[in-house]
Amino acid sequence: METPLGKMLDRAQEYVDSMAHFFADFRDRATDDYSRLLTYHIARHKKSLSLLHSLLTPEELSRVRTTPLKTGEDDFLPERVFNSYYLVSESKPSEVIATAIDFLEVLVGFYEWLDDQFQGMPISKVLKELIEKEGKEIEKLRSIETESFFEKQDTK
Amino acid sequence: MNDHVLKEFFWEKPAAASYISARSGGEHQMSDKVLIRNVAWYIRLRWISISLLVLYYAASALLSRTDFFKGIQPRGPWPLLLALCLSFANTVFFLFSENIKLGKLFPPVGQLWAQIVTDLFGIVIVVHYCGSVGTPSPFLYVLHIALACIFFSTKTSLLVPIMASMLYCGCVALEFFGALTPRSIFAPEAFGPLKYSVMGQSLIWQVTAVTVIFFLLWYMVSRLSKILRLRESQLIRANEETRRTHMEKEKYSIQMTHQLKSPLDAIRSNISLLLYYKQHKHQELPLEAVELLHRIDIRAKGMTNLIVDVLKLSRLNTPMEKLTPKTVEIDLLVKEAIDEMKSNADNRGISIETDIEPLSVVGVDDHFKMLIENLIANAIIYSFDGAAVRVSCRKGAHESALPGEAVFTVADSGIGIPEDKVPQMFDDYFRTKEAINHNSASTGIGLAIVKKVAQTYGIRLSVSSHLGKGTTVSAIFPAGAADTVDAVRNNTMDAE
Amino acid sequence: MAYILIIDDDPDIANASANVLRSEGHEIETQLVPEDAMKSIEKRRPDLIVLDVMFPGDASGGFELARWLSRKFKETKQSPVPVVMVSAINQKVPFGFSNSDIDDAWLPVSEFMEKPIDFEILKSKVKFLLANPRNG
Numbered sequence: 001m002e003t004p005l006g007k008m009l010d011r012a013q014e015y016v017d018s019m020a021h022f023f024a025d026f027r028d029r030a031t032d033d034y035s036r037l038l039t040y041h042i043a044r045h046k047k048s049l050s051l052l053h054s055l056l057t058p059e060e061l062s063r064v065r066t067t068p069l070k071t072g073e074d075d076f077l078p079e080r081v082f083n084s085y086y087l088v089s090e091s092k093p094s095e096v097i098a099t100a101i102d103f104l105e106v107l108v109g110f111y112e113w114l115d116d117q118f119q120g121m122p123i124s125k126v127l128k129e130l131i132e133k134e135g136k137e138i139e140k141l142r143s144i145e146t147e148s149f150f151e152k153q154d155t156k
Numbered sequence: 157m158n159d160h161v162l163k164e165f166f167w168e169k170p171a172a173a174s175y176i177s178a179r180s181g182g183e184h185q186m187s188d189k190v191l192i193r194n195v196a197w198y199i200r201l202r203w204i205s206i207s208l209l210v211l212y213y214a215a216s217a218l219l220s221r222t223d224f225f226k227g228i229q230p231r232g233p234w235p236l237l238l239a240l241c242l243s244f245a246n247t248v249f250f251l252f253s254e255n256i257k258l259g260k261l262f263p264p265v266g267q268l269w270a271q272i273v274t275d276l277f278g279i280v281i282v283v284h285y286c287g288s289v290g291t292p293s294p295f296l297y298v299l300h301i302a303l304a305c306i307f308f309s310t311k312t313s314l315l316v317p318i319m320a321s322m323l324y325c326g327c328v329a330l331e332f333f334g335a336l337t338p339r340s341i342f343a344p345e346a347f348g349p350l351k352y353s354v355m356g357q358s359l360i361w362q363v364t365a366v367t368v369i370f371f372l373l374w375y376m377v378s379r380l381s382k383i384l385r386l387r388e389s390q391l392i393r394a395n396e397e398t399r400r401t402h403m404e405k406e407k408y409s410i411q412m413t414h415q416l417k418s419p420l421d422a423i424r425s426n427i428s429l430l431l432y433y434k435q436h437k438h439q440e441l442p443l444e445a446v447e448l449l450h451r452i453d454i455r456a457k458g459m460t461n462l463i464v465d466v467l468k469l470s471r472l473n474t475p476m477e478k479l480t481p482k483t484v485e486i487d488l489l490v491k492e493a494i495d496e497m498k499s500n501a502d503n504r505g506i507s508i509e510t511d512i513e514p515l516s517v518v519g520v521d522d523h524f525k526m527l528i529e530n531l532i533a534n535a536i537i538y539s540f541d542g543a544a545v546r547v548s549c550r551k552g553a554h555e556s557a558l559p560g561e562a563v564f565t566v567a568d569s570g571i572g573i574p575e576d577k578v579p580q581m582f583d584d585y586f587r588t589k590e591a592i593n594h595n596s597a598s599t600g601i602g603l604a605i606v607k608k609v610a611q612t613y614g615i616r617l618s619v620s621s622h623l624g625k626g627t628t629v630s631a632i633f634p635a636g637a638a639d640t641v642d643a644v645r646n647n648t649m650d651a652e
Numbered sequence: 653m654a655y656i657l658i659i660d661d662d663p664d665i666a667n668a669s670a671n672v673l674r675s676e677g678h679e680i681e682t683q684l685v686p687e688d689a690m691k692s693i694e695k696r697r698p699d700l701i702v703l704d705v706m707f708p709g710d711a712s713g714g715f716e717l718a719r720w721l722s723r724k725f726k727e728t729k730q731s732p733v734p735v736v737m738v739s740a741i742n743q744k745v746p747f748g749f750s751n752s753d754i755d756d757a758w759l760p761v762s763e764f765m766e767k768p769i770d771f772e773i774l775k776s777k778v779k780f781l782l783a784n785p786r787n788g
Contacts, residue, residue, distance in 0.1 A: 040759070418740070421662070421767055433675075436675065
């Protein structure tokens with residue numbers, strides 16, 4: 001039986017929810033306050049798929065969800081990604097950022113795989129926007145890291 | 157007085173990175189970049205050698221009976237055949253050096269060694285035909301021995317004199333034992349027939365002397381080369397240390413700049429509160445006091461702007477290897493910047509006219525955004541109320557731009573810049589008297605930011621200004637600015 | 653007249669907001685440290701809180717306090733206290749936090765405002781939230 005695209009979109013939502021959950025767990029253990037601060041920023045990704053609703057009408061979205069995949073189902077499973085990562089409580093901001101970038105790159109790879117299958121269809125425009133949005137976020141995280149905002153200071 | 161001025165600005169990127177990179181057996185050796193340049197140089201040198209062989213053959217064929225060749229014994233087509241073989245080999249080397257995919261299969265070091273080995277075999281043929289004893293031809297190996305000492309480490313370069321000695325001694329041995337007919341380029345009547353059996357022990361001395369000279373040369377040149385490389389690596393270390401110290405200082409000053417923001421926010425908050433009291437509580441405050449509060453607020457706002465600009469400028473110092481250049485749609489950045497500034501412009505009745513076509517360049521979008529925002533912001537700030545600012549973004553749209561070069565231009569009809577001040581306009585903290593009078597909150601760093609971005613990406617800035625009538629600034633992106641990401645990254649990393 | 657708690661580590665900024673809101677007839681208390689603010693909330697429930705994000709030694713102190721508040725009022729089945737988050741965090745680190753990030757689990761506040769505080773906007777948001785405590 002063909003896999004509908006909706007299942008893949010649900011999996012992407014599950015992925016970003018799992019990402020938020022991963023960082024929530026770390027946030028509650030983290031000893032570095034800047035690392036904790038970063039988790040609040042990173043967790044905002046769980047809303048990233050709201051683009052689907054802002055760029056597609058409900059009818060379009062419903063049609064898109066039932067569109068079958070052209071190739072077989074991808075073995076993109078969120079638990080496989082998150083189970084292979086762990087941030088210790090003492091993790092520094094640079095480690096938190098590196099982990100977040102790894103997660104986002106996996107997500108971008110998944111969107112690109114989907115986009116390859118649906119060129120020229122309305123969903124491709126949305127996927128490209130998602131890819132660009134996540135790409136910009138990766139760049140933002142990299143620049144936050146390189147600009148050393150999180151050097152410890154004595155006062156605010 | 158003609159107070160219209162037109163000037164082009166271009167800042168060279170800082171000096172390129174060092175020639176030394178990898179360590180080989182505890183000693184630095186040439187970086188791949190330099191080796192690639194030398195592969196190309198070897199190929200050119202070989203073409204010259206091939207031309208000399210062909211010339212020698214042609215001259216010997218045409219002029220052998222003339223006085224010109226008296227004392228020289230040209231024999232056979234060997235120079236032409238050798239030239240053909242070397243041409244074929246050189247063509248192969250050229251293809252490998254020019255083709256990126258092939259180049260990836262065969263790194264520069266490998267290519268250089270292939271060329272050296274080919275040359276050494278070519279030289280042994282020349283040595284045999286010119287005369288392995290009694291002629292200076294064995295010293296043709298000297299060039300390769302010296303070059304190897306410069307390009308490679310001491311231990312690695314030893315391979316070349318060893319190979320040269322083996323090839324030379326092998327050639328002499330084959331001639332001595334009759335497998336090859338000994339030859340000499342010098343005519344028999346000048347030097348007599350070669351009689352190896354008569355030469356006997358002196359042959360051994362001669363061969364030994366040549367071999368010893370090879371190894372002596374290797375020793376001297378490799379020592380000298382090692383000393384020079386050590387010096388360079390010391391200079392590199394010192395440079396790195398200076399750079400590290402500079403970056404630490406920069407980091408510290410950035411942290412201090414961040415620290416200044418909070419007290420400034422507090423000051424502005426208190427000023428806002430006083431003004432709030434005046435407005436809402438109708439508390440009596442002398443006019444002079446209100447005026448002073450406004451002036452304090454303007455200066456505090458100016459300080460906040462200065463902090464923001466200094467931090468922006470510091471972001472431009474982030475090493476390029478830590479950033480990811482990508483294709484940036486300049487036209488979209490221009491539209492975003494205009495959207496952000498439109499309300500400020502509207503408040504003063506300033507209209508923004510646009511002429512924008514899709515344009516892409518490769519780089520960091522944050523950098524281009526800073527350049528675009530600062531130029532547009534300046535045009536708006538220094539315009540008179542009710543005036544128009546023209547923003548254009550087109551390929552080749554400037555008299556000094558090539559057809560493929562992207563050009564971003566902002567033109568205003570504002571205060572303009574005095575002729576004698578134009579050369580300084582991109583200096584840090586520079587502001588003209590007219591600029592200060594027009595906008596006391598200006599920081600003088602906006603154009604320094606533009607300059608820094610221009611310098612990083614090799615962008616030319618063309619300024620045309622007419623005092624009291626306006627200024628036009630064009631940023632001309634270099635041709636090939638839409639090159640691959642790798643090319644831009646390598647070019648900008650050269651500047652680090 | 654409402655009882656408003658202002659939590660900000662900068663005494664000048666806390667004082668300025670306090671004066672503006674006091675002039676609207678509200679009772680104001682200011683706290684400079686999240687821990688003291690928690691004790692104050694335990695003692696007396698405020699009608700509204702104005703809360704900063706970054707505190708010395710705790711860059712996300714404001715976020716943590718907002719979550720603590722949300723958990724506390726859920727556990728005691730009380731209606732939530734409206735929280736106006738006021739911060740210069742986006743100027744320090746380009747995160748870009750805004751009202752669109754308000755979220756029950758991570759950012760359980762009613763409004764997110766950037767510093768420097770515009771007193772007119774602060775007043776109007778406080779007025780609105782006091783009149784409609786479940787909105788925002």
